[in-house]
Amino acid sequence: MAMKKIQTPLTTEKVLGLKAGDTVYITGTIYGARDAAHQRMVETLNKEEKLPFDIKDAILYYVGPTPAKPGKPIGSAGPTTSGRMDDLTVPLLEQGLKGMIGKGLRNKMVIEEMKKHKAVYFAAIGGAGALIASTIRKAEVIAYEDLGPEAVQRLEVVDFPAVVVIDSEGNNLYETERRKYQR
């Protein structure tokens, strides 16, 4: 378990260097998208059309922030539950998605595909929306504006805090750590 700084884009080489349990601080561009945006992205791919941003080597953040107050880039912006995106994730991994930030469990299918496509799953602290917002310097809606808090946003982050929960070999911190403290 190490502390690592990551700069986006998240290339395969960088992914291979990340291990479950590592604390990371992410700097660069990440994309905010949750339930409804995932549905649209998958529909877009099914129609063989292009996604609204380049997903190769990208990091997706499962977030639906509160509205920004005047003068602030974003409102409270913690992660939402990742499991709801499980059934909509494989097509994105096939397009080169390398990192996902959320909270909570992922299913077997996603973990197998992460191993195959060399991707990593990070957990941010659920409910720490104000703390996380302080690492987001710029936020811009780039697609699906009609979805309101579920629109796709391009986020510029500096030292965004997260933990590697599932690495590209399928090691899963949720399972290994829980076992240590079971009584």
Added chain:
Amino acid sequence: MRKMDVKTITTAVRDLCIKANIYLGEDVKKAFFRAKEGEASPIGREVLQQLIQNAEIAEKEEMPICQDTGMTVVFVELGQDVALYGGNIAEAIHEGVRQGYREGYLRKSVVEDPLLRKNTGDNTPAIIYYDIVPGDQIKITVAPKGFGSENMSRIKMLKPSDGVKGVIDFVVDTVSEAGSNPCPPVVVGVGIGGTMEKAALMAKKALTRKIGSQHSVGHLRELEETLFKKINGLGIGPQGLGGSTTALAVHVETFPTHIAGLPVAVNINCHAARHEEIIL
């Protein structure tokens, strides 16, 4: 009869929505500090420290603690000697939610039709429960409910022969299967008895009790303690990253039930255990 303009209710609900979402209750903050001292896992301690820091930033910046500012659950205890005028009480509450979520920069998380899923744009309707009580006052409790934890909640109609062991197993299994999803450390509301919907409502209402409060009835206090110990022995820990703090509290409420039944509902709340009340 005491007369009251429903506008008073609108203003109160607006203020409660904003306050509940930005300022974490003192009882929850205290529970974070206590948990941090006793937490066995270093990652767990770090998570708890970040939650304390998050509450401080939220307060200072007047920013919501969590981006999921919830579906707004409102409990109204309406004194039977109050005569309301100036409009309809339900609409007055919805208007308070509308104003609070707009003026407080809170997220609008409600969709109009659960199947068509178009956002209503103002976080209405609220979920409102009314109790008619003696007296000439109105007590309003606003409890914004996030759905990361709501989705992990369950209800089961046990058999009377399942008894207290059946109840314990069901509650502990529910929290165990939820794992990291409901943003632990959680508050667990348990409703036992009544009918199906009564059990669910008791579980929800149990979440509005202060952390650290114990049931006044002996065997139910013991049940709360037993559940608390078993849940914290699951190893899930803060954010599911392992540890000895999975629950901050377990609150049990009961009601008489039918000779053939033992309904049990488990409503889970994330660590952002938000609820504010006012007496008008």
